[in-house]
Amino acid sequence: MITIGLLxxxxxxxxxxxxxxxxxxxxNIKLIDIRTEIFNPLTYKIDFDVALVRSVSTVKGTYAANFFETFGVPVINSSSVTHICEDKFYTSLYLSQKKVPTLKFALVFNLEQAVQAVSELGGFPVVIKPPLGSWGRLLAKVNDMDALEAIIEHKDVLGSPQQKAIYIQEYIKKPGRDIRSFVVGGKAICAIYRDSPHWITNTARGGKASNCPVTKEISRLSKAASEAVGGGILAMDIFETDKGLQINEINHTMEFKNSETPTGVNISGAIVDYCVKVAKKS
Amino acid sequence: MKGTCTVCDASVTLPKDTEESEIISCSDCKSRLVVQKISNGKATLEKAPVVEEDWGQ
Structure with a gap:
C-alpha cells in the first residue's frame, strides 16, 4: 500500500x-510536522513512498522538498517547481520564455530604473508586489510618480534585502473578478471565479468563490502554464484581459478548501490520486 | 475531545478527527488556537502562531 508523507x-x-x-x-498518510524534524541525511529514515509538500511556510517547505529529493523520493511539488513558483519574477520569466500569455513585468532595484520600467510597461498605474509573498499581502497599486517614490523609499529604508527586489507588473482593470484554475498533472480539473469590488481579489482578502466552467481556453492556458514551470499540483491565477486570458501568478501549495463546494469537484481526492500515481511510477 | 483555551480559560470541545498542529477557534473568545498535543483524549491548546512573511500558498 502506498504511503504519502504529508509535509x-x-x-x-x-x-x-x-x-x-x-x-x-x-x-496511508504519514503526517510529518517539518517544524520538528531533524533533516540529517545520516540519520533520517524514510518510511513513505511520495512526499506531498503542504507547508504554509514557503521557506521550510522548500528546505524539506530539497532534503527528500536527495533520497530519491518523489516530491510534489518538486523543488525546481517550487523554486520557480514561490517567486513571482521567476514565474513571470518562465511563462514569458515559454510564450504563455502573461502580464507585462519587470524587476528593478532602484527608483531610477523603476521610473524607466513603468514607462516601458505602458505607464501608470502599475502594481508592485514582493517577489516572495502570498494572500495578497503587501501589494501596491501605484497610480502616480509620488506613490512610486514613496513605496520605493519605504522598501529601501524598512525592507529586508528580499523586499528591495522590486517586481513591477502592468495593472489590469479586471471585471470585478479573476479566475483560479486548479491543475493536477497538467489538467485543469475545475476553476472558480473570485469576485471582489476591490482590485485585489484573493479569497484571503475577501474575494467570493463561485464556480467557473473550465473552458477550452482555460484548459489550454492552464496546461501550458503548468508545463512552463515543471508541472505537478498547481493553482493558476488568471486574468480576463482585452488580449484574452493571461496568467497572473501560479501557486505551488494551493489552498482549495473553499472551492470544492462551489465547483462540486473533489480536489483533495484528485491530489491524493495524483500522489499515488507518481509514487507507483517511481 | 476537550481542551482549555489559553486566552480565556474556556473549555473547548474539539471534533474527534482533530489533528495535532491544527488551527482552531475558541468558541467563547474566538481566539485562534493551535492543537499542540493530543494525549488520552485531551488536547493541549496554545495561542496560534502569528502569520509570518513567507506564509502562503
Whole structure:
C-alpha cells in the first residue's frame, strides 16, 4: 500500500480534506510536522513512498522538498517547481520564455530604473508586489510618480534585502473578478471565479468563490502554464484581459478548501490520486 | 475531545478527527488556537502562531 508523507506545519482545512480523501481511498498518510524534524541525511529514515509538500511556510517547505529529493523520493511539488513558483519574477520569466500569455513585468532595484520600467510597461498605474509573498499581502497599486517614490523609499529604508527586489507588473482593470484554475498533472480539473469590488481579489482578502466552467481556453492556458514551470499540483491565477486570458501568478501549495463546494469537484481526492500515481511510477 | 483555551480559560470541545498542529477557534473568545498535543483524549491548546512573511500558498 502506498504511503504519502504529508509535509506540514500548521494543519489547515485543506490538509484535513486531503486526510479524509486518503482515508476514503485507503491510502496511508504519514503526517510529518517539518517544524520538528531533524533533516540529517545520516540519520533520517524514510518510511513513505511520495512526499506531498503542504507547508504554509514557503521557506521550510522548500528546505524539506530539497532534503527528500536527495533520497530519491518523489516530491510534489518538486523543488525546481517550487523554486520557480514561490517567486513571482521567476514565474513571470518562465511563462514569458515559454510564450504563455502573461502580464507585462519587470524587476528593478532602484527608483531610477523603476521610473524607466513603468514607462516601458505602458505607464501608470502599475502594481508592485514582493517577489516572495502570498494572500495578497503587501501589494501596491501605484497610480502616480509620488506613490512610486514613496513605496520605493519605504522598501529601501524598512525592507529586508528580499523586499528591495522590486517586481513591477502592468495593472489590469479586471471585471470585478479573476479566475483560479486548479491543475493536477497538467489538467485543469475545475476553476472558480473570485469576485471582489476591490482590485485585489484573493479569497484571503475577501474575494467570493463561485464556480467557473473550465473552458477550452482555460484548459489550454492552464496546461501550458503548468508545463512552463515543471508541472505537478498547481493553482493558476488568471486574468480576463482585452488580449484574452493571461496568467497572473501560479501557486505551488494551493489552498482549495473553499472551492470544492462551489465547483462540486473533489480536489483533495484528485491530489491524493495524483500522489499515488507518481509514487507507483517511481 | 476537550481542551482549555489559553486566552480565556474556556473549555473547548474539539471534533474527534482533530489533528495535532491544527488551527482552531475558541468558541467563547474566538481566539485562534493551535492543537499542540493530543494525549488520552485531551488536547493541549496554545495561542496560534502569528502569520509570518513567507506564509502562503
Amino acid at each position: 506540514h506545519s500548521t494543519i489547515r482545512g485543506d490538509e484535513k480534506l486531503i486526510l479524509e480523501a486518503a482515508k476514503k481511498r485507503k491510502v
